[in-house]
Amino acid sequence: MSDNAINLQFQQLYELIQSARNRALFAVNREHLQLYWQVGAFIHGRLTEENWGEKVVEQFSEWLNEKDPTVKNFDRRNIYRMREFFLAYHNVQLGLDENSLSIVGSTKPQLQQTDNRQDKFVVSVKPQIPEMPKWLEKIPWTHHIHILSACKETEERIFYILLTEHEKYTVKELRRQLKSSLYERQKLSSKLLVHLNHPKSEKIPQVFRDRYVFEFLNLPDTFSENDLQKALVGKLKNFLLELGRDFTFLGEEYRLTVGMKDFHTDLLFFHRELQCLVAFELKTTEFEPEYLGQLNFYLEALDRNVKKTHENPSIGVLLCKTKNQEIVEYALSRNITPALIAEYQTHLIDKGVLKKLLHEWSENIENNTDES
Numbered sequence: 001m002s003d004n005a006i007n008l009q010f011q012q013l014y015e016l017i018q019s020a021r022n023r024a025l026f027a028v029n030r031e032h033l034q035l036y037w038q039v040g041a042f043i044h045g046r047l048t049e050e051n052w053g054e055k056v057v058e059q060f061s062e063w064l065n066e067k068d069p070t071v072k073n074f075d076r077r078n079i080y081r082m083r084e085f086f087l088a089y090h091n092v093q094l095g096l097d098e099n100s101l102s103i104v105g106s107t108k109p110q111l112q113q114t115d116n117r118q119d120k121f122v123v124s125v126k127p128q129i130p131e132m133p134k135w136l137e138k139i140p141w142t143h144h145i146h147i148l149s150a151c152k153e154t155e156e157r158i159f160y161i162l163l164t165e166h167e168k169y170t171v172k173e174l175r176r177q178l179k180s181s182l183y184e185r186q187k188l189s190s191k192l193l194v195h196l197n198h199p200k201s202e203k204i205p206q207v208f209r210d211r212y213v214f215e216f217l218n219l220p221d222t223f224s225e226n227d228l229q230k231a232l233v234g235k236l237k238n239f240l241l242e243l244g245r246d247f248t249f250l251g252e253e254y255r256l257t258v259g260m261k262d263f264h265t266d267l268l269f270f271h272r273e274l275q276c277l278v279a280f281e282l283k284t285t286e287f288e289p290e291y292l293g294q295l296n297f298y299l300e301a302l303d304r305n306v307k308k309t310h311e312n313p314s315i316g317v318l319l320c321k322t323k324n325q326e327i328v329e330y331a332l333s334r335n336i337t338p339a340l341i342a343e344y345q346t347h348l349i350d351k352g353v354l355k356k357l358l359h360e361w362s363e364n365i366e367n368n369t370d371e372s
Contacts, residue, residue, distance in 0.1 A: 030137045037132040040086030090130050138165035150178040159183050167245050180213045184354035196338040199312050200274045212344045219346050225282050246272045256301040265298045276312040277302050287323035287341050289331040296337045319344050
């Protein structure tokens with residue numbers, strides 16, 4: 001038997017081992033979450049009925065530590081986190097496909113509140129604890145703690161839960177997305193992105209945003225397009241975190257030959273779900289309509305000379321320092337190619353500003369709905 005055949009069989013065995021390990025880790029995580037949910041429910045019930053004062057929780061923690069020192073993570077702080085975990089989701093039903101990420105885009109999840117007017121439930125000798133929603137099992141407890149601490153709204157929490165599971169975020173990556181106000185940026189983008197003529201157009205608001213944050217580049221106040229390009233490639237892992245894991249990097253200064261002349265698109269990616277090439281053009285100035293002509297030329301060259309027959313039409317993204325939304329809408333109104341114009345910032349955006357913009361956007365939608 002050849003070495004290649006043996007290595008292939010070894011790889012198959014390794015995949016069996018990894019699959020079993022992943023299932024075991026998932027089972028352990030599920031059991032931990034179920035336990036924390038039940039403890040949180042029990043504690044909430046006792047505190048709500050006023051059978052317990054807050055000091056009793058600390059007494060229980062001390063009692064448990066004396067009874068069995070091997071039981072960890074049940075100090076006063078963590079027990080209250082378990083209660084918060086239960087309270088955050090015990091009367092929420094997620095009205096969408098639990099494997100779907102439509103919450104990331106323009107579709108608002110249908111959150112249904114159960115009849116729980118006084119935010120109480122009865123604790124008997126054997127507490128009747130509501131079942132924990134299955135979608136909470138998708139991510140580990142540590143991720144839940146960060147989401148609960150950073151997010152106040154239910155929809156925002158669910159957004160990060162589903163996205164963390166989909167993108168397989170580490171805790172560090174999740175913290176970065178929370179700090180960069182990804183939820184607010186995604187919600188605002190779903191309103192501002194122009195509808196594209198593309199076979200996967202319904203997915204576009206879930207994949208792209210009209211504003212990106214590159215705080216990881218550490219660029220000076222003044223920089224060139226080449227500086228920006230080199231910095232993004234040099235920090236490709238961080239760049240892909242901002243874009244999303246379905247992006248695969250194909251190259252920088254990607255050569256396109258047309259009419260015996262060479263042209264170069266700044267950054268070229270392939271998106272697995274959209275099944276198409278994605279070209280990024282970088283600008284260090286405000287968007288100008290003539291930039292669109294250059295991008296359309298590159299997209300035509302990609303579709304004619306690079307795109308494979310089974311792939312969808314290429315998408316282009318102009319990344320500009322700033323943009324005027326009205327000028328963007330005028331420029332794209334008669335554009336037939338799948339092109340997007342987005343702006344970027346090299347510093348984290350103030351979350352309060354984004355929340356204010358999101359609130360104004362929501363109010364405008366409600367006012368327009370009332371008028372209609």
